[in-house]
Amino acid sequence: GNSVTQMEGPVTLSEEAFLTINCTYTATGYPSLFWYVQYPGEGLQLLLKATKADDKGSNKGFEATYRKETTSFHLEKGSVQVSDSAVYFCALGSSGAGSYQLTFGKGTKLSVIP
């Protein structure tokens, strides 16, 4: 079956540091890949997505590239801010027989300190 593995947290960084959160996946076929972010007390928000190999998703300074050869979708940001503190989820989307579902990683909590 499909699965997503992302780096364990928590991750603590100083403001303006470089961020990488690793994500690898196992899937059959050609899934779409997503990063979602969850701020305290809120639901998940879509951060970025990529639908095919070599696509790069980007939003709010975050980037991730769909690497089929390494089955990875690592999240990066060049300079984090305190407001980026949240839990980040990598997810894989798969279709089948008229259905669609997301498989999530366990989440990585990021804390950015001033």
Add this chain to the structure above:
Amino acid sequence: DSGVTQTPKHLITATGQRVTLRCSPRSGDLSVYWYQQSLDQGLQFLIQYYNGEERAKGNILERFSAQQFPDLHSELNLSSLELGDSALYFCASSVDGANQPQHFGDGTRLSIL
């Protein structure tokens, strides 16, 4: 604001009871998804409905059921509740069932005492 509305925000009840969680999708979205988020299991897909019909089932217990009504709102029914059912339950919606981003509500926190 994602446009997905979930009620209630918090629910406290006892073991053996039954509860109903409600979700109103974003305007124009036909697909509704339910997820359970717990500390030990993470975020798990429960069930998907598309335009009133069940489309996919994930790790949903037999004690749980859901439906999507003609106005596209959805309800998740949890019965014979156990302590382990304490979790955050999220609803998400998307335009259709294929490859579109899902928009999440703020969740219902269920606490079983």
